[in-house]
Structures are given as structure tokens and as C-alpha cells.
Amino acid sequence: MPIWKRNLIVCWFGMFVAGLGMSQIAPILPLFIHKLGVENTGSIAQLSGAAFGITYMISAIFSPIWGQAADKYGRKPMLLRASLGMAVIVGCMGLATNVYVLIGLRLLQGVITGYGTACTTLIATQTDKEHAGYALGVLSTANIAGSLLGPMMGGFIGDHVGLNDVFYITGGLLLIAFLATAFFVKESFNREDKKVLRFQELWRLVPEKQLTITMFITFFVITVALYSIEPVLTVYVTSLLPSGHTHIALIAGLTFSASGLATIFAAPRLGKLSDRIGPHKVILLCLLAAGILFLPQALVTTPWELMGLRFLLGLTVAGLTPSVNVLIKRITPAAITGRVFGFSMSAGYLGVFGGSVLGGQVAAWVGIRYVFIVTGALLLMNAIWVYFKVYRKLNNGEKGLAR
Structure with a gap:
């Protein structure tokens, strides 16, 4: 099997798990916040919105930073960092004792993000031009598939096992993604730009x-x-x-x-x-x-x-x-x-x-x-x-x- 196909399979699984985790957590956030002791309906809605939105806002800030690190150190190290970091942080959400700890962990999840960026960059740069569109098209289905199954899976686990277990299971799946990346993703990375560029210098290279x-x-x-x-x-x-x-x-x-x-x-x-x-x-x-x-x-x-x-x-x-x-x-x-x-x-x-x-x-x-x-x-x-x-x-x- 060509290396780009093997990398695509592993990255697809990782992005699928990441999409699954994000989408299955979102529907149970209000229920989990209520379980953490918040009784007022209006407060639950506000805190759920804050816990959901803060991850995306912080991700928007840190995504270019991790993109620069991927160009400097390679894409595989960023995949390992993001998958292991998310596995630990999402798993710890199940141990949260109050809503502010939960929001803090959601903030950290936004900081540690970068799995999708590293996957996209790896597949884009390691796949030959004739297959790049196909490979990126397949990769784009991973997050969508995870988002489709996530709410159903999160609701089922929350109803039949427990709300905390949603976080533990998601963390476990992300840990599997980390191990699959460590053993099966291959990258021949040669750093082309030895200098750390400021934004103005980077923009001049575009x-x-x-x-x-x-x-x-x-x-x-x-x-x-x-x-x-x-x-x-x-x-x-x-x-x-x-x-x-x-x-x-x-x-x-x-x-x-x-x-x-x-x-x-x-x-x-x-x-x-x-x-x-x-x-x-x-x-x-x-x-x-x-x-x-x-x-x-x-x-x-x-x-x-x-x-x-x-x-x-x-x-x-x-x-x-x-x-x-x-x-x-x-x-x-x-x-x-x-x-x-x-x-x-x-x-x-x-x-x-x-x-x-x-x-x-x-x-x-x-x-x-x-x-x-x-x-x-x-x-x-x-x-x-x-x-x-x-x-x-x-x-x-x-x-x-x-x-």
C-alpha cells in the first residue's frame, strides 16, 4: 500500500474520532453542567454556550501557532501532540467537580488543538498531485461522519452508562488514535525554512x-x-x-x-x-x-x-x-x-x-x-x-x- 494511502487511513480515523468526540460532548454539556450543581435553567444555557464556544474561539487563535510548529518540527509530531493532549484533557473532563473546571478544560482543549490542521497538511504535502483532491475529499468526510454519529453515541452512553463515561470513552478513542499515529503514520519531513518567521515575513513568502x-x-x-x-x-x-x-x-x-x-x-x-x-x-x-x-x-x-x-x-x-x-x-x-x-x-x-x-x-x-x-x-x-x-x-x- 502506498504511504499516502496508509497515512490517509490513520488520519481519517483520527479526525473521525475528533469529530465524534466534539459532537457527542456538545449535546450532553447542559446535562453534565446540571449534574455539576447548576440548577437555574438560564445559567445552564449560558454556561453551556460558554463551554461550547470557548473551544472554537481559542482554537482559532492557536491553530496558526501549531501550523507553524508543524512546518518547523514535522506534521507527525503535531498529530501525536494533539491526539495525546486531547485524550488526556477530554478524559479529565469526566473528573470535573464543578462547572469552572469543565470550562477550564474546554479552554485547554482549544489550546491543544491542531489535529485537523496537521492531518490536512500531512495529506496535502505527502500525496502526489494526481491524487491530492481525492485524498483531501476522503479526509473531509471523517469529521462529518464523526459529527453524524457523535450525538447519537453521546446520548446513548449518557442514558445507559453515565454522563462521565462519555468523556472517558472519547478520551480512550483519542488514545487509540494517538497509538495508531505513532505506529502507522510515516512522514519524510525535511524542514525547508530554518528561520522562525514573523507574520510580515511569512506573508511576503505567500x-x-x-x-x-x-x-x-x-x-x-x-x-x-x-x-x-x-x-x-x-x-x-x-x-x-x-x-x-x-x-x-x-x-x-x-x-x-x-x-x-x-x-x-x-x-x-x-x-x-x-x-x-x-x-x-x-x-x-x-x-x-x-x-x-x-x-x-x-x-x-x-x-x-x-x-x-x-x-x-x-x-x-x-x-x-x-x-x-x-x-x-x-x-x-x-x-x-x-x-x-x-x-x-x-x-x-x-x-x-x-x-x-x-x-x-x-x-x-x-x-x-x-x-x-x-x-x-x-x-x-x-x-x-x-x-x-x-x-x-x-x-x-x-x-x-x-x-
């Missing part, structure tokens, strides 16, 4: 500054779009069902899963397509299709219509993150790939936070249906910008970057 900024903003918009719907989707599904319906949680779960299942199916195929026709074309087409598909979701009258549109949306979203990563790889010198991917991941973490805030605020001020309209409009505006700043530039003579 040859395609405008394209790089456009990709950062596009990745931010993609994650905003994905997470703007999450806070309101269950409420929206409830409004589409007859009063007194007894299977709201199941139908809401299926609606959540529809786009993720489609993404898992389509991401490797669209990754191969970006290898063949160029990632800039896939990004533009998928942004346009995703923006258009968000709009009719505001007009549905049944959950089944919404579910179908969410599945189609997942097919388009599948082409976005892998193609953005492929294009960033192609326009970035190898010596600074980790740091650039670190900034890209920061944009994604900020998008998670921004999307959650946007969806909640739009729903509160003008109604849930307008969340879909605003999100669709945001994607379409991004598509127009990508057309002028990326597509036309790469199509008009700069074939080396396009392919």
Missing part, C-alpha cells in the same frame, strides 16, 4: 496573496453557512410537523443527517473531479448550487421536502472544503504550508462561532425561514466574488495554478 485571502474568506463563509442552521433546525422541523407529533427528535435527527450522508457519498468523487478539471471550477459551481439550494428550504411545508433539499445541499457542500484545500496547497510554498493551513483552519473555527451566532440572531429578529434566505444570499455573493477573483484569473492563462 506568492498569491489575493487568492489566499479569497480562499480563507470562502472557507469562513462555508462554515458560517453550515452552522447558521444548526441552532434553529430542530425548531424549524417542529414547526413543520402537526401539533403533538411524537417523533420530533427522530425526524430532526434524520434531517440533520441528510446533508452529512450526502457529503460522505459525494466528497471523494468531487475531489477526483477537482483533480481533473481544476478546484476553482468545482468551488464556483458548488457555491452557486449551495446558495440556490438554501433558498427553497425557506419555503418548504413538510419535513420530507426539507430533508430532500438538505440531501441535495450535502452533495454540493462535498465539493467545497476539499477543493479549497487543494487550491491552497497549489498556491502555497511547501515550507509554509502548515502555517497557511493553520490560518485557514482559524477561519473555519471562527465560521463555526459566527454561523451559530448569525442563525440564532436572524431567527430571533425576523424568523427562522429568513436564516435560509440570508445564508443562501451569503453563499451566492461569495460565488460572485470567487468568479471575479479566482475563476477568471485561473481560467485566463494561469493553468499551472488551476491544475
Whole structure:
């Protein structure tokens, strides 16, 4: 088996476990905070929001730092650091005696982050150009698959075993990811840049500054779009069902899963397509299709219509993150790939936070249906910008970057 395929399998498992851990912990946070002694419903909501959001905010700050360390020391050491650190920290959450210890551990989880950045950088730099799109497409399904299974697994363990055990089991899985990385990931790393660069010096080494900024903003918009719907989707599904319906949680779960299942199916195929026709074309087409598909979701009258549109949306979203990563790889010198991917991941973490805030605020001020309209409009505006700043530039003579 080629080394890049073996690395891809191990990184897929690690990112799957990381996604599983993040998503299975989120639904039980309010219950665990209540168990730690917080009785007031409003306080539980506030503290749950703080415990959830602080990890992403701190991750956005530290992701470029760990990206720089990956360029300096290698990507495998960063995978080992992040997986072992997360295993210890998440496991310790099950031992928390009060909510402030829990929030402190969530903060540390944000500090120790970097597994996804190191995985993406390793696969991008160790995979040959002909297979990079496919490999990054497959890798992008790992976090999605973990996020799909996480809430169900977390709820099942919390109900049938215990809330603390959710953290212990997640920590154990991350420890397995650490061991798999230690024994099976192979990296031939040669540090190309011996000097520690300040941001200004790093930025001077980026040859395609405008394209790089456009990709950062596009990745931010993609994650905003994905997470703007999450806070309101269950409420929206409830409004589409007859009063007194007894299977709201199941139908809401299926609606959540529809786009993720489609993404898992389509991401490797669209990754191969970006290898063949160029990632800039896939990004533009998928942004346009995703923006258009968000709009009719505001007009549905049944959950089944919404579910179908969410599945189609997942097919388009599948082409976005892998193609953005492929294009960033192609326009970035190898010596600074980790740091650039670190900034890209920061944009994604900020998008998670921004999307959650946007969806909640739009729903509160003008109604849930307008969340879909605003999100669709945001994607379409991004598509127009990508057309002028990326597509036309790469199509008009700069074939080396396009392919």
C-alpha cells in the first residue's frame, strides 16, 4: 500500500474520532453542567454556550501557532501532540467537580488543538498531485461522519452508562488514535525554512496573496453557512410537523443527517473531479448550487421536502472544503504550508462561532425561514466574488495554478 494511502487511513480515523468526540460532548454539556450543581435553567444555557464556544474561539487563535510548529518540527509530531493532549484533557473532563473546571478544560482543549490542521497538511504535502483532491475529499468526510454519529453515541452512553463515561470513552478513542499515529503514520519531513518567521515575513513568502485571502474568506463563509442552521433546525422541523407529533427528535435527527450522508457519498468523487478539471471550477459551481439550494428550504411545508433539499445541499457542500484545500496547497510554498493551513483552519473555527451566532440572531429578529434566505444570499455573493477573483484569473492563462 502506498504511504499516502496508509497515512490517509490513520488520519481519517483520527479526525473521525475528533469529530465524534466534539459532537457527542456538545449535546450532553447542559446535562453534565446540571449534574455539576447548576440548577437555574438560564445559567445552564449560558454556561453551556460558554463551554461550547470557548473551544472554537481559542482554537482559532492557536491553530496558526501549531501550523507553524508543524512546518518547523514535522506534521507527525503535531498529530501525536494533539491526539495525546486531547485524550488526556477530554478524559479529565469526566473528573470535573464543578462547572469552572469543565470550562477550564474546554479552554485547554482549544489550546491543544491542531489535529485537523496537521492531518490536512500531512495529506496535502505527502500525496502526489494526481491524487491530492481525492485524498483531501476522503479526509473531509471523517469529521462529518464523526459529527453524524457523535450525538447519537453521546446520548446513548449518557442514558445507559453515565454522563462521565462519555468523556472517558472519547478520551480512550483519542488514545487509540494517538497509538495508531505513532505506529502507522510515516512522514519524510525535511524542514525547508530554518528561520522562525514573523507574520510580515511569512506573508511576503505567500506568492498569491489575493487568492489566499479569497480562499480563507470562502472557507469562513462555508462554515458560517453550515452552522447558521444548526441552532434553529430542530425548531424549524417542529414547526413543520402537526401539533403533538411524537417523533420530533427522530425526524430532526434524520434531517440533520441528510446533508452529512450526502457529503460522505459525494466528497471523494468531487475531489477526483477537482483533480481533473481544476478546484476553482468545482468551488464556483458548488457555491452557486449551495446558495440556490438554501433558498427553497425557506419555503418548504413538510419535513420530507426539507430533508430532500438538505440531501441535495450535502452533495454540493462535498465539493467545497476539499477543493479549497487543494487550491491552497497549489498556491502555497511547501515550507509554509502548515502555517497557511493553520490560518485557514482559524477561519473555519471562527465560521463555526459566527454561523451559530448569525442563525440564532436572524431567527430571533425576523424568523427562522429568513436564516435560509440570508445564508443562501451569503453563499451566492461569495460565488460572485470567487468568479471575479479566482475563476477568471485561473481560467485566463494561469493553468499551472488551476491544475
